Amino acid sequence: MTREELEHVIRASAGITNQYEFVILGSQAILGAIPHPPAIFTMSAEADVYPLHAPELADEIDGAIGEGSQFHLAKGFYAQGVGPDTAVLPDGWLERVHRVQNANTDLRVGLCLSVVDLFLSKAWAGRDKDREFCIELLRHAFVAVEEALALVPRMPLDGPQQQTLIRRIRRWGRSSIP
Numbered sequence: 001m002t003r004e005e006l007e008h009v010i011r012a013s014a015g016i017t018n019q020y021e022f023v024i025l026g027s028q029a030i031l032g033a034i035p036h037p038p039a040i041f042t043m044s045a046e047a048d049v050y051p052l053h054a055p056e057l058a059d060e061i062d063g064a065i066g067e068g069s070q071f072h073l074a075k076g077f078y079a080q081g082v083g084p085d086t087a088v089l090p091d092g093w094l095e096r097v098h099r100v101q102n103a104n105t106d107l108r109v110g111l112c113l114s115v116v117d118l119f120l121s122k123a124w125a126g127r128d129k130d131r132e133f134c135i136e137l138l139r140h141a142f143v144a145v146e147e148a149l150a151l152v153p154r155m156p157l158d159g160p161q162q163q164t165l166i167r168r169i170r171r172w173g174r175s176s177i178p
Contacts, residue, residue, distance in 0.1 A: 001028050001042055001077050003035040006112075007104035009047045009079045012071065014108035016064045019051035024100075024112040025087045025121070026080075027133055030142075032098030032112020040136050045072075048082045052111060055083050087121035089113070090154035119143045120151055123169055131172065138176035145173035 006028055013022050024032065026048035030041050046067065050058040062081030065071035072078035096117055100110035113121070119137050122130035137143045148169050152162050 001031070001044055001047060003031045003100075004104060005075070005077045006031045006047055006110065007100060007102065008075070009049060009065070009077070010100060010105040010108055010110040012065050013049055013051070013061050013079060014106060016060050017051050017054065017057040019054055019057065019108075021052040021109045021111055022049050023052050023084070023097075024049055024110050025082060025118075027118070027122075029113040029118050030115060032100050032110065033115050034142065037142075038136075038140065041133070045077045046080045047077070048086060049079050049110075050082050050084065050086075058082055087113075088124045088156060089117055089121055090151045091156070092154060093117045115142050116147050116151060119148055120155060120165075123148070123172070124155065124157070124165055126168060135172050135176045138173055139178070145169060 006024070010022055014020065024047055027041065027044050028047040030037055049061060058081030060081070061079050065079045066081060067078050069078060093113065096114035097111040098114060100112055101107060115137065119134055122134050138145065149166060152165055155162060155165065157165065
């Protein structure tokens with residue numbers, strides 16, 4: 001997905017829901033902070049999105065422009081309607097988002113996770129694809145290990161879960177060194 005395609009998703013989501021602000025989770029949130037990242041970060045055809053003030057409308061987005069929709073078939077990319085609980089994020093994440101708002105979004109707003117918050121949500125999820133994505137974020141210096149570790153105490157995790165996350169981040173940091 002490109003930044004322009006993300007802008008189209010924001011515009012289309014606004015048209016479907018009549019909402020103004022949309023949270024962008026998942027890997028394509030990187031397009032808020034880094035509009036033209038290396039190709040390794042834009043391989044996904046989907047943007048995870050929900051209306052900030054009406055998350056219950058995410059199903060409408062999913063139905064209209066989701067996977068397998070006419071929109072998807074015509075454009076080659078799509079939106080996945082998700083909810084606020086889709087990603088585990090550190091306290092204060094909304095204060096660190098990157099706003100995507102311009103003529104291509106019809107001046108509607110995409111609130112893309114900051115790269116470090118994106119990293120932490122994927123690090124906690126810990127799937128193979130998340131591991132690869134996070135290691136690339138570290139390798140490209142879009143996130144620093146110490147920056148991520150500093151936010152771990154703000155994650156809504158208990159002590160043992162935070163320790164697991166810390167070990168994972170440190171391990172992935174070592175793996176990112178060429």
